Amino acid sequence: MQYYLEFDAFDNPMQLSKVGNWVITFLSSAEEKTAVELAITYVLPRQVSTELQARRVLIQQTEIRNHWLVQGIECFDSQTNQEVYLAPDDEMAQRTLHQILEEFGRYDVDVQLKNM
Numbered sequence: 001m002q003y004y005l006e007f008d009a010f011d012n013p014m015q016l017s018k019v020g021n022w023v024i025t026f027l028s029s030a031e032e033k034t035a036v037e038l039a040i041t042y043v044l045p046r047q048v049s050t051e052l053q054a055r056r057v058l059i060q061q062t063e064i065r066n067h068w069l070v071q072g073i074e075c076f077d078s079q080t081n082q083e084v085y086l087a088p089d090d091e092m093a094q095r096t097l098h099q100i101l102e103e104f105g106r107y108d109v110d111v112q113l114k115n116m
Contacts, residue, residue: 001115003070003088008110020103036061051079054096
């Protein structure tokens with residue numbers, strides 16, 4: 001199953017730079033018109049569990065307008081002192097995605113999590 005962030009037409013993530021404590025940056029060239037990739041990075045450490053800290057969410061533009069494919073979530077595991085990559089359907093990844101939705105909502109950025 002694939003997960004998507006569906007942004008409101010007025011809240012294009014390519015035009016947002018910061019929402020609350022989340023910073024949105026281009027991973028691909030900003031001039032690239034297809035397969036644009038963005039990273040939604042948390043500027044402060046955010047605990048997902050006792051040992052995991054969510055660092056950034058990787059998303060990719062799709063052919064469906066305002067739908068961004070969630071590629072995965074990069075976390076730091078303090079027990080192993082390594083980066084961990086969570087698939088979007090992982091329970092901890094889902095918690096992180098819902099936290100993003102809540103925080104974005106506080107700043108009037110309308111985004112919904114969809115699965116297809």
